[in-house]
Amino acid sequence: MASPVGASVQSSSLRCPFLGEANRIHVSGISVSRVLVVRKTLECKESRIGKQPIVVPSNVNLTMEGQDLKVNGPLGELALTYPREIKLEKEESGFLRVRKTVETRRANQMHGLFRTLTDNMVVGVSKGFEKRLQLIGTGYRATVEGKDIVLNLGFSHPVRMEIPDGIQVKVEDNTRIAVSGYDKSAIGQFSASIRKWRPPEPYKGKGVKYADEVVRRKEGKAGKKK
Known part of the structure; x- marks a missing residue:
């Protein structure tokens, strides 16, 4: 049978010291004459958001x-x-x-x-930013005492949190909290730390949630039918 074009078959015998000198292993090798390498240039698309200009007000x-x-x-x-x-x-x-x-x-x-x-x-x-939270649950309420916000979330003791510098906290009707300031990341982090104490549960919706947050509700286990 003829060998393929551009390749040659070589046969060599190797001695195996574990099997004795009488046994030999035959290896066939194929030598390739040319190797084709394809390089693809990576094209990066420009960001839609990044190319938009930023308006700077006169008071900044x-x-x-x-x-x-x-x-x-x-x-x-x-x-x-x-x-x-x-x-x-x-x-x-x-x-x-x-x-x-x-x-x-x-x-x-x-x-x-x-x-x-x-x-x-x-x-x-x-202009500043604002994040709003809402307390849902019997006896759940919040108050601002000096530089602290005090939360009653059903624990044996109230939760007291220090308000960071640059952030203002207002409480309306004891159940609605407004966190405002000029640092958006700090506002989001502090709001998340408040919500973390009692995230809304999916059955009755009790807990601390964002004002625009939609909590997916679940049905409780039904009793056995008689």
Whole structure:
């Protein structure tokens, strides 16, 4: 039988010391003359969110030094350090743009993220953010005492939490909590820590939930039929 084109079959015999010199192993090898390597160029699509400009109000001041940005407004001051794949540009029209310095997948992923973080900083120091929670359950209530928020959530003792600096907490009708401030991430973290004490259960809906949260309810076990 003829050998295939571009390949040669070689046969060699190897001695096996475990089986004795009389036994031999035959190995056939195929040598390939050419190997074709295909390289595919990775194309990174530009982020839809990242390419949108950021509107800077007149009452907000920006300070850019290298990869550091400071945003100062009537409600407070925030700072952020950008990675080397991202740079900031302030246009003559007053818009702020977040751009990529390299075309890589990592830069494309961070493009939209840091544009969102930058926009949250500008909106936070100028207008602020608010997160609302609601207490559902018999005897569940909340009050603000000085710099602490006190929660009665059915435990043997009330839960007392210190309100961080830069965050304001208001309680309405003893069951509705409004957490506000200029740092969106801090507001979300503090609100989540309040909810963590008694997350809403799926049967009766008792617990602490966000005002816009939809709790999926479950049916309880039905009694045995007689």
